[in-house]
Amino acid sequence: MGTKPVLVVHGGAWAIPDEFGERSIPGIKNAVKSGFAVLEMGGSSMKAVEIAVRALEDDTMFDAGHGAVLNADGYVELDAIIMNGKTLAAGAVSCIRNISNPVTFACSVLEKTPYVMLTGMGANQFAEKLGIPQVPVEELVTDHAKAEWEQYRKYKQTGAQKKVHDTVGAVAIDCEGNVACATSTGGITNKMVGRVGDTPVIGSGGYADNLVGAVSATGHGESIMKVTLARLILFHMEQGKTPEEAADSALHYMEKRVHGRGGVIVISKTGEWTARFTTKRMAWGAIKEGVLMYGLNPGEIIQEIIKPSK
Amino acid sequence: MGTKPVLVVHGGAWAIPDEFGERSIPGIKNAVKSGFAVLEMGGSSMKAVEIAVRALEDDTMFDAGHGAVLNADGYVELDAIIMNGKTLAAGAVSCIRNISNPVTFACSVLEKTPYVMLTGMGANQFAEKLGIPQVPVEELVTDHAKAEWEQYRKYKQTGAQKKVHDTVGAVAIDCEGNVACATSTGGITNKMVGRVGDTPVIGSGGYADNLVGAVSATGHGESIMKVTLARLILFHMEQGKTPEEAADSALHYMEKRVHGRGGVIVISKTGEWTARFTTKRMAWGAIKEGVLMYGLNPGEIIQEIIKPSK
Numbered sequence: 001m002g003t004k005p006v007l008v009v010h011g012g013a014w015a016i017p018d019e020f021g022e023r024s025i026p027g028i029k030n031a032v033k034s035g036f037a038v039l040e041m042g043g044s045s046m047k048a049v050e051i052a053v054r055a056l057e058d059d060t061m062f063d064a065g066h067g068a069v070l071n072a073d074g075y076v077e078l079d080a081i082i083m084n085g086k087t088l089a090a091g092a093v094s095c096i097r098n099i100s101n102p103v104t105f106a107c108s109v110l111e112k113t114p115y116v117m118l119t120g121m122g123a124n125q126f127a128e129k130l131g132i133p134q135v136p137v138e139e140l141v142t143d144h145a146k147a148e149w150e151q152y153r154k155y156k157q158t159g160a161q162k163k164v165h166d167t168v169g170a171v172a173i174d175c176e177g178n179v180a181c182a183t184s185t186g187g188i189t190n191k192m193v194g195r196v197g198d199t200p201v202i203g204s205g206g207y208a209d210n211l212v213g214a215v216s217a218t219g220h221g222e223s224i225m226k227v228t229l230a231r232l233i234l235f236h237m238e239q240g241k242t243p244e245e246a247a248d249s250a251l252h253y254m255e256k257r258v259h260g261r262g263g264v265i266v267i268s269k270t271g272e273w274t275a276r277f278t279t280k281r282m283a284w285g286a287i288k289e290g291v292l293m294y295g296l297n298p299g300e301i302i303q304e305i306i307k308p309s310k
Numbered sequence: 311m312g313t314k315p316v317l318v319v320h321g322g323a324w325a326i327p328d329e330f331g332e333r334s335i336p337g338i339k340n341a342v343k344s345g346f347a348v349l350e351m352g353g354s355s356m357k358a359v360e361i362a363v364r365a366l367e368d369d370t371m372f373d374a375g376h377g378a379v380l381n382a383d384g385y386v387e388l389d390a391i392i393m394n395g396k397t398l399a400a401g402a403v404s405c406i407r408n409i410s411n412p413v414t415f416a417c418s419v420l421e422k423t424p425y426v427m428l429t430g431m432g433a434n435q436f437a438e439k440l441g442i443p444q445v446p447v448e449e450l451v452t453d454h455a456k457a458e459w460e461q462y463r464k465y466k467q468t469g470a471q472k473k474v475h476d477t478v479g480a481v482a483i484d485c486e487g488n489v490a491c492a493t494s495t496g497g498i499t500n501k502m503v504g505r506v507g508d509t510p511v512i513g514s515g516g517y518a519d520n521l522v523g524a525v526s527a528t529g530h531g532e533s534i535m536k537v538t539l540a541r542l543i544l545f546h547m548e549q550g551k552t553p554e555e556a557a558d559s560a561l562h563y564m565e566k567r568v569h570g571r572g573g574v575i576v577i578s579k580t581g582e583w584t585a586r587f588t589t590k591r592m593a594w595g596a597i598k599e600g601v602l603m604y605g606l607n608p609g610e611i612i613q614e615i616i617k618p619s620k
Contacts, residue, residue, distance in 0.1 A: 077432075088536040088568055094404075094506070095429050115505045116532045119405050120430030122387075122504015194432015195425045196404070203513045203538035222426045226398040228513035228541050235545050258398050 003177040005039035006271045006288040007032055009052050011062050012166025013218045013263025013282035021296045024061045024283045028294055031055035032285035033306075035170055045172040045180035045214075046084050046107075053080075053103040053182040056168035060142045063166040065100050067142045068186020070149040073193050076140050076186050078102040079200040082110060085179035085208035092117040092200035096124055098134040103184045105132055106200075117200065145186075152190045166283075167199055169206065169216030171267040179214040179267055181206040181230070187221070197221025203231035212237050213269050219262015219279060226258045233266055243268050247276040254278075313487040315349035316581045316598040317342055319362050321372050322476025323528045323573025323592035331606045334371050334593045338604055341365035342595040343616075345480055355482040355490035355524075356394050356417075363390075363413040363492040366478035370452045373476040375410050377452045378496020380459040383503050386450050386496050388412045389510040392420060395489035395518035402427040402510035406434055408444040413494045415442055416510075427510060455499075462500045476593075477509055479516065479526030481577040489524040489577060491516040491540070497531070507531025513541035522547050523579050525557075529572020529589060536568045543576055553578050557586035564588075 009032045011024050035052025039045070057065025068076040080102035083090040091110025094117065099105055108130055109118050118126060128134060167185035174180075183206040185199040198221040199205035205221075207230035208214035215230035224230075229250055236246035243266040254260050255278055263277030265284060275284035275295065285294035292304045319342045321334050345362025349355070367375025378386040390412035393400040401420025404427065409415055418440055419428050428436055438444060477495035484490075493516040495509040508531040509515035515531075517540035518524035525540035534540075539560055546556035553576040564570050565588055573587030575594060585594035585605065595604035602614045 090536060095432065113502060113505075114532065115502065116535045117506040117511070118502065118504045119506050120432075120504055122405065122430075122502060125503060192423060192425065192428065192432060193435060194428045194430055195423075196427040196429050201427070201511055201513075202535045203511075203541060207538070222424065225426045225512045226400060228517070228538060231513060231538050231541055 003173060003175055004271055004289055005173060005175050006267055006273055006286065007036045007039055007048055007052060007170065007172040008265040008267060008273050008275060008286040009035065009056065009170045009284065010216060010218055010263060010265045010275065011056060011168050011283035013277040013279040014166060015279065016281040016283065021281055021283060025294060025296065027056060027059040027061045028283050028285040029292065032287050032292065035172060036287040039172060039174050042175060045174040045178050046082065048172040048174065049170040049180045049182035050082060050103055050107055052170035053168055053184050054101050057101050057103060057184055062168045063186045064168045064184040065102060066140050067145060068140055069145050069189040070141065071191045071193050074149060075137055078186055079196060080106045080184040081200045081202065081206050082106045082182040083180060083202065083206055083208040085210040085214055088209060090116050090202050092202065093123050094119045094196045094200040095194060098137060099127055099132060100135055100140065103182050116202065148189055167218040169218060169265060171214040171216050171265050173267055173271050179208050179210055179269060181208040181214040181216045183216045198224035201225055203228045205230065207231045207234055209234060210269060213243065213267050215264055215266050217262060217264045220260035223254050223258045223260020224262055227254045229254060229262065229264065233264060237268060243272050243274040244276060247274055251276060251278045313483060313485055314581055314599055315483060315485050316577055316583055316596065317346045317349060317358055317362060317480065317482040318575040318577060318583050318585060318596040319345065319366065319480045319594065320526060320528055320573060320575045320585060321366060321478050321593035323587040323589040324476060325589065326591040326593065326606065331591055331593065335604060337366060337369040337371050338593050338595040339602065342597050342602065345482060346597040349482060349484050352485060355484040355488050356392065358482040358484065359480040359490045359492035360392060360413055360417055362480035363478055363494050364411050367411050367413060367494055372478050373496045374478045374494040375412060376450050377455060378450055379455050379499040380451065381501045381503050384459060385447055388496055389506060390416045390494040391510045391512065391516050392416045392492040393490060393512065393516055393518040395520040395524055398519060400426050400512050402512065403433050404429040404506045404510040405504060408447060409437055409442060410445055410450065413492050426512065458499055477528040479528060479575060481524040481526050481575050483577055483581050489518050489520055489579060491518040491524040491526045493526045508534035511535055513538045515540065517541045517544055519544060520579060523553065523577050525574055525576050527572060527574045530570040533564050533568045533570020534572055537564045539564060539572065539574065543574060547578060553582050553584040554586060557584055561586060561588045
């Protein structure tokens with residue numbers, strides 16, 4: 001009781017082009033405000049991270065939900081996870097199709113099944129049973145995603161394509177001191193059908209534990225999995241490192257050991273938070289004690305005072 | 311160089327009935343001998359764990375490959391992982407159908423794609439492309455699995471059904487000091503179509519790291535995922551615990567925190583090993599320095615001197 005609520009979001013860590021980066025900031029601000037509004041009203045960190053990630057999934061600027069990148073067959077396959085730090089309960093979905101808000105579906109897996117992870121057709125069948133609307137295949141596909149996919153396929157022999165990893169995620173602590181994380185993604189452009197990245201993999205794309213804190217990760221999925229990045233950061237924090245030290249230590253280890261880069265948002269059980277990355281850029285935003293902070297470039301923290309709603 | 315090779319296998323941790331337990335021992339011995347033969351000839355720990363797990367997948371006594379339990383729709387969906395402790399490279403498959411040796415397919419994911427995990431239909435399409443034989447649906451289904459499924463569906467309202475978790479796995483260290491792990495399963499009887507357990511989830515069903523050791527886990531999949539059991543054990547070992555202390559500590563934490571039971575086989579980077587469980591029984595076997603050891607009940611270690619092949 002009495003913990004000051006904090007919410008942090010990210011919109012993916014990669015070599016974000018200038019124009020793309022600037023255009024993602026309004027979406028980041030909107031998502032962090034939406035999620036924080038839940039916490040301010042006394043809502044749970046679980047609901048807050050779900051709402052924040054939904055906002056990012058609905059925003060076509062990000063590779064999750066609406067706006068997700070296309071796989072080798074030219075359609076979207078989506079992954080998501082949500083985890084409750086109080087109980088360690090988690091819900092995850094991988095390789096699902098035609099669902100606008102994978103994070104909300106992941107919540108349903110947590111709440112309505114004895115399972116942690118559902119995949120593919122079976123997951124989609126369960127969504128149908130729950131009455132979760134399945135949108136037409138084309139609805140989640142943006143012109144940008146289609147253009148990127150076509151360009152990738154045209155130039156893939158030349159090595160000129162860019163690897164895009166703009167997974168979205170959120171971590172939060174609520175006024176009862178409960179932490180949570182959520183992560184959602186469309187994966188990587190032209191990925192093999194059936195490829196699952198780190199996002200829905202517990203301990204890799206996200207982990208939350210009230211005894212330590214919560215993490216949402218983004219970046220090169222296979223590298224993140226090889227080092228179980230989210231869990232690794234929390235182990236460092238258990239050993240006494242601050243969120244920033246733990247994040248930097250784990251991200252540098254990932255780069256050294258498996259040559260992969262990425263970014264993370266981290267929150268501790270006492271509400272300390274950080275957003276760190278080894279990629280060129282990561283779009284992130286946070287709200288704590290009436291201040292909205294956000295950034296895109298290394299070391300950048302832009303502050304805006306926002307009025308508390310009460 | 312010069313490390314004494316060790317191989318450990320398990321055939322699942324659960325309330326194994328007497329008759330079932332006795333009948334699983336020959337399969338355990340066969341698997342551990344098959345895998346150890348690879349190490350004795352100077353082969354890699356990766357090849358050794360693959361061969362050992364293949365032997366268990368081919369044995370209808372175990373819930374993996376041939377003999378896997380049936381899902382809610384009455385067919386098998388298989389999960390597997392293999393991980394190389396030298397490079398942290400891993401290959402995993404989830405929810406695949408009609409493939410006799412998921413562990414070997416997981417090897418192909420590691421060797422022939424830039425990915426760690428493939429799932430469902432996309433994974434099966436890739437298997438077809440590789441020429442991995444897809445067996446008829448019925449071929450992997452045993453009379454026992456069918457009878458158990460029918461009994462489950464008949465009595466599921468009464469709570470009389472037994473939960474069966476006989477995942478198989480192996481960990482090894484080769485003469486070059488490289489560790490590896492592999493785990494394979496059919497999951498749990500009458501599981502929802504699309505349910506993915508801990509087995510193919512890196513850090514949960516298995517993890518291998520030359521700097522520490524390797525683990526293969528079995529038991530209540532959702533609990534194992536919530537505590538990322540394999541990685542947790544290796545973190546304890548990094549902090550100075552022996553494999554046995556680390557395994558017991560993590561298994562008891564899992565029981566206390568999320569009320570789940572299971573079993574693990576663990577090997578350290580110096581070839582120390584253990585087989586520990588909090589379930590009623592776990593079938594396991596190990597070979598080190600010319601001695602075959604195996605057991606089924608808590609505290610039980612039966613030894614047989616085997617002649618080294620050279």
